[in-house]
Amino acid sequence: MEIPYTATARPDTGLFNAKLGVWMFLASEVMLFGALFSTYVLLRVGAPSWPHGYEILNIPLATLNTVILISSSVTMVMSWASLMMKEFKKYKMYMGLTILLALGFLIVKGFEYGAKFSHGLYPSESTFLAIYFTLTGLHGLHVIGGIIVNTYFWGPGSKMWHTDPQRFTNRVEVAGLYWHFVDLVWIFLFPVMYLL
Amino acid sequence: MSDEETKENSTSPTEAIETAGPHVAAPHVVEHLELGFWRKYVFSTDHKMIGIQYGITGLLFLLFGFSLMLLMRWQLAYPGEAIPFLGELFGPDRMPEGIMLPEFYNQLGAMHGTIMVFLGVVPLAVGAFGNYILPLQIGAIDMAFPKLNMASYWAYFLGGVTMLTSFFVPGGAANSGWTSYAPLAVIATMGQTLWLFGMVFLITSSLLGSINFIVTTIQLRAHGLSFMRLPFFVWAQLVTAFLLLLAFPPLEAAGILQLMDRLAGTSFFLPSGLVVSGVPLEVSGGGSPLLWQHLFWFLAHPEVYVLILPAMGIVAEIIANNTRKTLWGYKSMVYALIFLGFMSFIVWAHHMFLTGMGTTISAFFQTTTMIISIPSIVILTALFLSLWGGSIRFTTPMLFALAFLPMFGIGGLTGLPLGLAPPDIHLHDTYYVIGHFHYIVAPGTLLALFAGIYYWYPKVTGRKLNDTLGKIHFWGSFIFLNGVFMPMFIQGLAGVSRRLYDGGAIYAHAQGVLHLNEFISVSAWLLGLAQIPFIINFFMSMRKGKKVSDNHWEATTLEWAATTSPPLAHGNFATVPEVHRGPYEYSLPGHKKDYTPQNERVEV
Numbered sequence: 075m076e077i078p079y080t081a082t083a084r085p086d087t088g089l090f091n092a093k094l095g096v097w098m099f100l101a102s103e104v105m106l107f108g109a110l111f112s113t114y115v116l117l118r119v120g121a122p123s124w125p126h127g128y129e130i131l132n133i134p135l136a137t138l139n140t141v142i143l144i145s146s147s148v149t150m151v152m153s154w155a156s157l158m159m160k161e162f163k164k165y166k167m168y169m170g171l172t173i174l175l176a177l178g179f180l181i182v183k184g185f186e187y188g189a190k191f192s193h194g195l196y197p198s199e200s201t202f203l204a205i206y207f208t209l210t211g212l213h214g215l216h217v218i219g220g221i222i223v224n225t226y227f228w229g230p231g232s233k234m235w236h237t238d239p240q241r242f243t244n245r246v247e248v249a250g251l252y253w254h255f256v257d258l259v260w261i262f263l264f265p266v267m268y269l270l
Numbered sequence: 271m272s273d274e275e276t277k278e279n280s281t282s283p284t285e286a287i288e289t290a291g292p293h294v295a296a297p298h299v300v301e302h303l304e305l306g307f308w309r310k311y312v313f314s315t316d317h318k319m320i321g322i323q324y325g326i327t328g329l330l331f332l333l334f335g336f337s338l339m340l341l342m343r344w345q346l347a348y349p350g351e352a353i354p355f356l357g358e359l360f361g362p363d364r365m366p367e368g369i370m371l372p373e374f375y376n377q378l379g380a381m382h383g384t385i386m387v388f389l390g391v392v393p394l395a396v397g398a399f400g401n402y403i404l405p406l407q408i409g410a411i412d413m414a415f416p417k418l419n420m421a422s423y424w425a426y427f428l429g430g431v432t433m434l435t436s437f438f439v440p441g442g443a444a445n446s447g448w449t450s451y452a453p454l455a456v457i458a459t460m461g462q463t464l465w466l467f468g469m470v471f472l473i474t475s476s477l478l479g480s481i482n483f484i485v486t487t488i489q490l491r492a493h494g495l496s497f498m499r500l501p502f503f504v505w506a507q508l509v510t511a512f513l514l515l516l517a518f519p520p521l522e523a524a525g526i527l528q529l530m531d532r533l534a535g536t537s538f539f540l541p542s543g544l545v546v547s548g549v550p551l552e553v554s555g556g557g558s559p560l561l562w563q564h565l566f567w568f569l570a571h572p573e574v575y576v577l578i579l580p581a582m583g584i585v586a587e588i589i590a591n592n593t594r595k596t597l598w599g600y601k602s603m604v605y606a607l608i609f610l611g612f613m614s615f616i617v618w619a620h621h622m623f624l625t626g627m628g629t630t631i632s633a634f635f636q637t638t639t640m641i642i643s644i645p646s647i648v649i650l651t652a653l654f655l656s657l658w659g660g661s662i663r664f665t666t667p668m669l670f671a672l673a674f675l676p677m678f679g680i681g682g683l684t685g686l687p688l689g690l691a692p693p694d695i696h697l698h699d700t701y702y703v704i705g706h707f708h709y710i711v712a713p714g715t716l717l718a719l720f721a722g723i724y725y726w727y728p729k730v731t732g733r734k735l736n737d738t739l740g741k742i743h744f745w746g747s748f749i750f751l752n753g754v755f756m757p758m759f760i761q762g763l764a765g766v767s768r769r770l771y772d773g774g775a776i777y778a779h780a781q782g783v784l785h786l787n788e789f790i791s792v793s794a795w796l797l798g799l800a801q802i803p804f805i806i807n808f809f810m811s812m813r814k815g816k817k818v819s820d821n822h823w824e825a826t827t828l829e830w831a832a833t834t835s836p837p838l839a840h841g842n843f844a845t846v847p848e849v850h851r852g853p854y855e856y857s858l859p860g861h862k863k864d865y866t867p868q869n870e871r872v873e874v
């Protein structure tokens with residue numbers, strides 16, 4: 075027997091299973107990052123002195139990364155929209171772009187980290203650097219997770235388009251929701267760590 | 271080719287069956303036979319098999335965690351004396367000449383708490399009962415995400431293995447208490463790192479599980495099963511799942527930060543100027559030990575409700591069934607449950623009155639703590655009132671369920687003084703606190719979990735557990751549980767601290783209540799003996815127990831509409847049930863039977 079509402083929405087809730095599932099997952103992620111941001115606030119309030127992010131961190135690179143990540147959210151939406159319009163080739167292109175942009179983000183981040191390490195700035199140096207590396211590192215892990223999922227849907231996972239297009243479209247939509255969340259976390263991280 | 275054509279053109283009989291798919295009954299059997307041993311029993315995606323896996327693993331961990339405490343009780347009753355026979359087996363690093371070292375005592379304590387809570391009670395209450403019963407009660411063929419369900423069990427398993435391995439690394443297992451307070455835990459031996467990794471696995475497991483429970487309950491309810499027709503057990507599991515979903519991530523965050531402190535040399539929880547064994551620590555400092563407590567209790571208070579709500583759910587089912595009467599105030603119970611779920615997120619700092627948070631913050635958390643006791647009392651009162659005027663069947667599960675009520679009552683009432691800062695200043699970190707929460711989780715939750723095992727065993731195996739052995743098990747457990755925990759209130763009121771290696775022997779103020787230590791320990795060992803009839807019963811009844819019908823207890827909820835041990839591979843019901851009524855329609859006037867199942871259409 076098939077489990078119901080994997081492809082179509084349940085009439086009274088208006089949701090298919092995976093969509094509700096991903097919303098629940100994101101709720102828990104909000105709590106995870108919420109706890110870490112609260113940690114940041116508590117540590118900063120309790121500290122006798124706290125450096126300004128822009129004195130230590132590289133704002134131009136981070137701005138570039140913000141642009142990259144926002145663009146990838148746009149291409150992610152486009153990939154889903156292409157599936158809704160039944161244009162599989164376009165889907166492939168936009169999804170591919172999303173993955174490349176995400177990789178670009180990681181490369182830039184890698185340069186940033188490398189520059190810090192080469193100046194001897196490690197997490198153990200100060201509470202500021204500790205929270206900076208922890209928060210951005212955890213965000214980076216989320217980006218890597220997103221790349222893995224998206225690459226699967228771009229490559230082997232996309233076979234489902236030919237057997238169950240509705241369900242495949244749903245999957246891409248759900249992956250997109252996750253991806254926007256990863257984007258959103260960065261949009262909080264950027265001002266909090268770099269600008270304030 | 272359209273589907274129609276394929277069907278007509280196919281000639282081979284197997285193909286015909288395949289294309290006919292769900293329309294015929296035969297493919298079920300085919301599917302069934304195809305699953306090999308590994309897919310069927312080990313890497314199963316069927317909620318019932320996963321529930322059984324959780325159940326057996328959870329029971330084993332409960333037994334293991336309990337044995338750790340039995341060892342500790344020797345040291346508390348007879349401080350510094352060698353443990354006869356067993357002691358020497360633990361080797362000179364743990365028990366030289368059979369005498370327990372303080373370091374090992376601390377490991378046992380920390381791991382007892384961790385194992386009982388995270389590897390024993392929660393997996394049994396949520397993983398086992400939730401997985402097996404919830405989909406059946408809502409008339410679903412499985413959980414919404416079977417593969418995630420399997421992943422959830424294996425993450426739990428890995429977490430358990432990590433915790434067990436930690437006993438064998440240099441310095442032994444974690445030894446900073448189940449609460450892992452900083453800075454002690456940050457500078458502790460390697461076992462603490464494994465503890466943190468283990469917790470990451472367990473948190474992942476409960477995250478996957480809770481998403482699954484929520485989506486399953488909301489999406490896969492049978493036709494006609496509206497929210498106010500859900501059995502109370504399902505409601506309890508749903509609220510529990512939300513608590514797990516939202517409360518665990520902050521502990522995960524805290525765990526990550528503590529790992530950073532231990533592995534990357536950061537100072538999230540290390541204040542400036544810390545001196546360890548006379549040597550100043552070489553760290554950047556500036557961290558906050560209190561931060562750990564906030565993050566930990568933000569999880570751990572909701573977690574205590576995770577320990578109790580499923581138990582309430584089980585008890586509610588059994589009481590309705592054995593009083594042959596609907597639950598008194600079902601709706602108010604449901605609303606109380608939801609309110610309790612919300613409130614449990616804003617009471618956490620009642621564990622921290624002694625940290626000098628300031629009186630304003632204390633006042634806030636005292637108020638919320640008093641408020642949260644109201645819904646608990648509503649539920650307990652409703653369950654008591656449900657007994658009124660019922661024709662009670664004193665079955666074995668009912669005995670356990672009935673005992674739960676006063677035990678939970680004692681646990682809850684003794685919590686009230688702890689929730690007010692002035693008495694808590696005296697009682698904090700004493701045996702009184704240990705007595706308080708154990709009354710809830712041991713004589714409370716554990717009795718309820720046993721009740722659930724006796725109640726649903728016939729559904730899982732098709733056979734009943736033996737009643738004589740069951741009653742011996744019940745009276746033994748009930749009496750000795752009280753023997754263990756009641757004296758702890760007396761010791762705690764006298765001011766005896768928890769976590770003392772010698773049970774308080776060197777303190778003048780403890781002398782008057784010291785003799786109770788031996789009484790408690792003997793009760794604990796007898797409690798261990800009282801579990802033997804259960805273990806025998808559990809295995810013996812699988813083969814020899816009395817065979818029973820599909821609906822042995824003449825119950826109304828949907829799990830009894832399925833056959834006993836419903837078929838694996840996503841097929842629970844012969845026909846998908848449809849629901850026509852509320853969960854507990856017992857003894858309706860004018861009906862022939864005294865129970866009307868939820869899926870029964872006929873009116874009279």
Ligand code: HEM
Pocket residue numbers: 449574575577578620621639640642643646681682683685686687688689690694697698699703706707710711
């Ligand atoms: C009914 C209302 C309840 C109130 C007012 C209450 C209050 C409290 C307070 C204030 C403390 C902290 C005491 C201290 O450390 O000084 C505490 C400890 C504790 N409570 Fe409760 N509680 C209640 C119910 C529960 C329930 C339902 C559970 C479920 C298992 C529970 C489990 C615990 C545990 C495990 C601890 C000790 C944690 C530790 O320090 O290791 N409590 N309770």
Ligand SMILES: [Cu+2]
Pocket residue numbers: 570571574617618620621
């Ligand atoms: Cu609490």
